[in-house]
Amino acid sequence: MQRSKTLQEAHLPLTTIGPKGSLDRSIGREILAYRDLVVFLARRDIKVRYQQALLGAAWAFLQPLLFMAIFTVVFSRIVKASTGDIPYPLFAFSGLIIWQLFINSVTSASNSVVSQQNMVQKIYFPRLVLPLSACVVTFVDFLIASVFLLGMTLFFGFFPSWRLIAIVPIVLLTLTLAFGVGSALAALNVRFRDIRYLTNFIAQLWLFATPVAYPFGMIPEKWTTLASFNPVTGLVEAFRWATIGSTDVDPFRLSVSIGMCIVLSIGGIALFRTMEPSFADTI
Amino acid sequence: MSTDPAIVVDGLSKKYILGEARSSSLREAIATRAKKSLGMIPRQKGREFWALKDVSFSIPSGQMVGIVGNNGAGKSTLLKILSRITLPTEGQVQFAGRIGSLLEVGTGFHPELSGRDNVFLNGVILGMSQRDVARRFDEIVEFAGIGEFIDTPVKRYSSGMYLRLAFAVAAHLDSEILLVDEVLAVGDIAFQKKCMARMNDVTRAGRTVLFVSHNLTAVQALCQRIIWLAKGNVVDDGPTATVLSRYLRQTDEGESQCHKAWSKGEGPTGGSMELREVSVRPNGGGIGDPIDVKTPFIVEFVVEHAGSNLPVTLDFKMVNEQDQLVFNNGPVGEPAAWAKGTHRLRCAIPADLLNDGMYRISLGLNEGGEQVIEAQNVLALDVLDNDADRYGWFGKWDGVIRPRFAWEREMIAAS
Numbered sequence: 001m002q003r004s005k006t007l008q009e010a011h012l013p014l015t016t017i018g019p020k021g022s023l024d025r026s027i028g029r030e031i032l033a034y035r036d037l038v039v040f041l042a043r044r045d046i047k048v049r050y051q052q053a054l055l056g057a058a059w060a061f062l063q064p065l066l067f068m069a070i071f072t073v074v075f076s077r078i079v080k081a082s083t084g085d086i087p088y089p090l091f092a093f094s095g096l097i098i099w100q101l102f103i104n105s106v107t108s109a110s111n112s113v114v115s116q117q118n119m120v121q122k123i124y125f126p127r128l129v130l131p132l133s134a135c136v137v138t139f140v141d142f143l144i145a146s147v148f149l150l151g152m153t154l155f156f157g158f159f160p161s162w163r164l165i166a167i168v169p170i171v172l173l174t175l176t177l178a179f180g181v182g183s184a185l186a187a188l189n190v191r192f193r194d195i196r197y198l199t200n201f202i203a204q205l206w207l208f209a210t211p212v213a214y215p216f217g218m219i220p221e222k223w224t225t226l227a228s229f230n231p232v233t234g235l236v237e238a239f240r241w242a243t244i245g246s247t248d249v250d251p252f253r254l255s256v257s258i259g260m261c262i263v264l265s266i267g268g269i270a271l272f273r274t275m276e277p278s279f280a281d282t283i
Numbered sequence: 284m285s286t287d288p289a290i291v292v293d294g295l296s297k298k299y300i301l302g303e304a305r306s307s308s309l310r311e312a313i314a315t316r317a318k319k320s321l322g323m324i325p326r327q328k329g330r331e332f333w334a335l336k337d338v339s340f341s342i343p344s345g346q347m348v349g350i351v352g353n354n355g356a357g358k359s360t361l362l363k364i365l366s367r368i369t370l371p372t373e374g375q376v377q378f379a380g381r382i383g384s385l386l387e388v389g390t391g392f393h394p395e396l397s398g399r400d401n402v403f404l405n406g407v408i409l410g411m412s413q414r415d416v417a418r419r420f421d422e423i424v425e426f427a428g429i430g431e432f433i434d435t436p437v438k439r440y441s442s443g444m445y446l447r448l449a450f451a452v453a454a455h456l457d458s459e460i461l462l463v464d465e466v467l468a469v470g471d472i473a474f475q476k477k478c479m480a481r482m483n484d485v486t487r488a489g490r491t492v493l494f495v496s497h498n499l500t501a502v503q504a505l506c507q508r509i510i511w512l513a514k515g516n517v518v519d520d521g522p523t524a525t526v527l528s529r530y531l532r533q534t535d536e537g538e539s540q541c542h543k544a545w546s547k548g549e550g551p552t553g554g555s556m557e558l559r560e561v562s563v564r565p566n567g568g569g570i571g572d573p574i575d576v577k578t579p580f581i582v583e584f585v586v587e588h589a590g591s592n593l594p595v596t597l598d599f600k601m602v603n604e605q606d607q608l609v610f611n612n613g614p615v616g617e618p619a620a621w622a623k624g625t626h627r628l629r630c631a632i633p634a635d636l637l638n639d640g641m642y643r644i645s646l647g648l649n650e651g652g653e654q655v656i657e658a659q660n661v662l663a664l665d666v667l668d669n670d671a672d673r674y675g676w677f678g679k680w681d682g683v684i685r686p687r688f689a690w691e692r693e694m695i696a697a698s
Binding site: 012013014015016017018019020021022036037039040041043044047048051052118119120121122123124125191192194277280281 | 366373374375376377379404
């Protein structure tokens, strides 16, 4: 029996696993090595979903469209939210699709690990692949809905301007935030299955705390400071500004969003990475 | 084939805490935490269980190593650590290249997707790149024998087809190190044969394989070396034949029961006779030495006879795993009475008679045509397979017995 012979002479890449995990590779590199898996898991989920659903990919824009219809009745007719010269349905729809990109990414990422229990127990791969591919799936939905939004914008007589470019960083920020929050919830979900219910509840509450169905101006004075610290607020406003050219972006609220994105994504991923080694044993 | 080690395992230990809360509800966790801090339930540590304790070995690249051990010996934990599913508590593992594991075939298969989609998905899940899967796609489908069904959703597959396809993907992994856990029990005989041949090709191609199986025939046929684990420790590590024979000799844990002896007055008794000792051993070997299908072996009984004039006869029965009586045998010739004293009966069973498998031996002793001693299943014998004369076929050989007959071939007409 040989002990502690090193593998230095070997020409193949070496991997060392100790009680703290792999000592050789950074998580970034590892995810990169598993990029095919991210794509294939996302592709599987999309394929399966659209195969089983009668209306298939149409759900990507039907869902925000239905919400839009409800919001139009409630906020435009009953509450009489003022959206300036932007038609209310357009206002609501643009807010809804970026909101749904965020919240659907969070909820499906938070369930991603427990729903792949079998894979987690049988095969090694960087577990962050799971929330990541969940975000890819919702991103695809978002792309489909975006095309619909573009059609709607043109229908209401708005023409996209150079500001459309801003969509790219806004969407990236939204996904980063959702990925961070979703990963944290996914890790906690492995340990406590209550997280699922909690997430659904918070999602409902969060929607109404975010100026998706109404403009920020409608929030009562005493709540505005608190509302400014909602990281999604700045993103929804910026997205609206970029797509339909509504009111200007508030620089403070956008900075809050960007700051929170960085803090929450780093924190979320760190929490996930800390809990990751015990997934297979506790799931 | 290089002699560089492919895997170095150093002081590997894995601790599990028994009875510790696994995934639970938030309410329970909070309640437990609160009760503990209020002193309502004593702070007690869960019972520790070391699934592996200070395991070290090194495997040169290109070697095929079998891991044997009884259930709970730590084999699965070892594979889980090597395949990076779980982390060790202590020690470390170092390996060169990629490790592919065949711990469970078909992980990630989705019933709604077609066979084609699942091959790609599963391949990528097992660590292949999309390009690798595409390159080997035809080979995989060919190996699985799925043919035209490849574009049908796998939920319409028979379970055999499903498993074949799943195994086929795993069998085409390109990783330098392969972990295989009991997956060869898949499909029909023809497919198993294919799998074993595939495993053989894999090592011949210079890849390192760790093979965990209860199928000792397969281990014997495929592996050059065996690591024997028991209770989380390495009991033995060395050439297949040496370790396997030691492994099989451990009667307390194994199923074989090759020897029994009773002191006077304690053996099975009846009429004027008492059974004192029973044993089985290979011809020219010791008790507990391995017996395979090509080993002639000796069965011995020692009987004490108090003396009577009734003729004694003997029933010596062997029953196989399926509870089929393979034979009922006894001394030939006119039954005669035995003189008072200790008698030894010995019978040689030739090679190339029994098939491989577990056999139970029962003994009946009759006096004057009436059974006086019945010793049911007094010995148990594991007849191992032998990889000679197999010419590439490693599956279970059919048949209750496995004789070798002389065959002749002559060409009787030219065409």
